[in-house]
Amino acid sequence: MKIAVLWSSPNTDGLTAAAKDQFLSGLQKTDAKIEEIHLNKLQIEHCEACGRGWGSCAVTGNFWKKDDFSNVYEKLVQADGIVLVSAVYWHDITECMKAFLDRLRRCETAHNHFLSGKRCILIACAGGTGLGAIECLHNMEETLKHMGMRAYDRIPVIRYNKEYMLPALVAAGEMYAERIVSGFDMQY
Template sequence: MITILWTSANDDGLTAEATKRIASGIEAAGETTTSFYLNQLHLHHCMACNGGWGLCKSEGRCIIEDDFEKVYDAVLASDAVVFVTAVYWHDLTECFKAFFDRFRRCETAHNKQMRGRECLLVACAGGTGYGAVRCLENLEHSVDHMGMIPVDRLPVIQFNKAYMLPALEQAGKAFAERVAASR
């Protein structure tokens, strides 16, 4: 199973279409997907408990009671992960940051279950597209910190969407085939 985490304020825009295309490619390769649209979930930002390292450090879990745990559990149970984000100010969406800060803390401080897990990174910029590459760099730095392995980084911008959206289906298929071959 491949888990897809995606986020955008616009649930039917470029990021949503990119997510659909990747999922279609993954499923065409015979893999199942579980998708979480983070903007529809109840996710709080990290409170930096206990000097910045609360239960995330000692037990690998977060004390905040919201939808984080169900998403985190699904990610841990998956064979691989696809991260798809809209680009805001050259970076991940605020919603993605709220999830990712807590995810990273649980993983790097205690659990380390994502170490060696492969992922696909996608950044979708609706405007000029200038921030897409920087957003991917920031996302890659975060997954590297957890020991995850990004197999591709895909910027989707207004200029390239006509050819990148179909390419995302192929990227999803290739990623799924790679995941299946590694079992």
């Protein structure tokens, strides 16, 4: 079983990295083969909405620019499960995650459908007041719905709850891997 953990934050020692690490430690208790993908370390170009918004990615299912997008996309296609972990900026995902998901949505929704039915975990990490975490999770899920992917859990980690949420992420990672193997399904 393969699980891709896609995360985005410029801080490799902040709250988002800690949440990702806790979830990974739960996954590591299982037989999962884990692919950790740190979007901030990659070159992912923004969608240019070419062809009046319906450019080559929507027609052919791939993007014409040569960057790291196709490599990450293939890793998600090969994964049995996908975990998205993002810092929260302005009540939304990071710009790196947004650029990747915008392009992914164009390829998936209009042409490929390779990720349809994939079972996902969404984690949003907010400093400050934490008010944007829930809205960020909602936005992430709406993006996944366009591609036919399904969120199995939506986990907000904020300054207030990090003392109990970070340890809970270990159990969440372990349970997610077990549920992927058992075929657990939630229809909605």
